[in-house]
Amino acid sequence: MKASSSHPTDFLRGHGTLRSRDLVKRGITRSQLSRMVRAGALVRVARGLYALPDYREGEHTAVLAVARRAPQVVFCLLTALQLHELTTQTPFEVWIAIGNKSHPPRMDYPALRTVRMSADALKVGVETRDIDGVRIRFTNMARTVVDCFKFRNKIGLDVALEALRDARRAKKVTADELWRYARMNRVANVMRPYLEAVG
Known part of the structure; x- marks a missing residue:
């Protein structure tokens, strides 16, 4: 579980935002995503789109x-x-x-x-x-x-x-x-x- 939890943080650093399906492919379950959002480890930018808490919208x-x-x-x-x-x-x-x-x-x-x-x-x-x-x-x-x-x-x-x-x-x-x-x-x-x- 610990290894899986670190995936979105590491991967999102270089991507800004990711779809839930991309995170699921990397071994994160949808229930884990929900828990991470509740815990403040991820933010839900839009339906099916997630980012790190320090994410700021860029030009594109x-x-x-x-x-x-x-x-x-x-x-x-x-x-x-x-x-x-x-x-x-x-x-x-x-x-x-x-x-x-x-x-x-x-x-x-x-x-x-x-x-x-x-x-x-x-x-x-x-x-x-x-x-x-x-x-x-x-x-x-x-x-x-x-x-x-x-x-x-x-x-x-x-x-x-x-x-x-x-x-x-x-x-x-x-x-x-x-x-x-x-x-x-x-x-x-x-x-x-x-x-x-x-x-």
């Missing part, structure tokens, strides 16, 4: 929680802007893209905003990154900017314009990249005057 805590629970999702729009450091805002909700017929992950934490996309749209312009040992998938910078225009009714045109200006000013995307995704997303006519204005 919510994204990592979703990626651990639903590794197939693609982070998009405001969340992708945050990952690309194209916004100073920390969105209250995590924006994810899923397939047209997929079911969104059911989670108590964090709050999710779901956008449905075709199977092709979930592959084109998507990159991966490892953060704290968790692989996440999210739209690349040019695709993210274009998606902001495509879904401007959901996030606001002002957000899309700010993303476009910041990405071009920082020279993080080329006009050719933006045109490519704009045509693909059928928003070239919408973006044309703004693209011409920023050069």
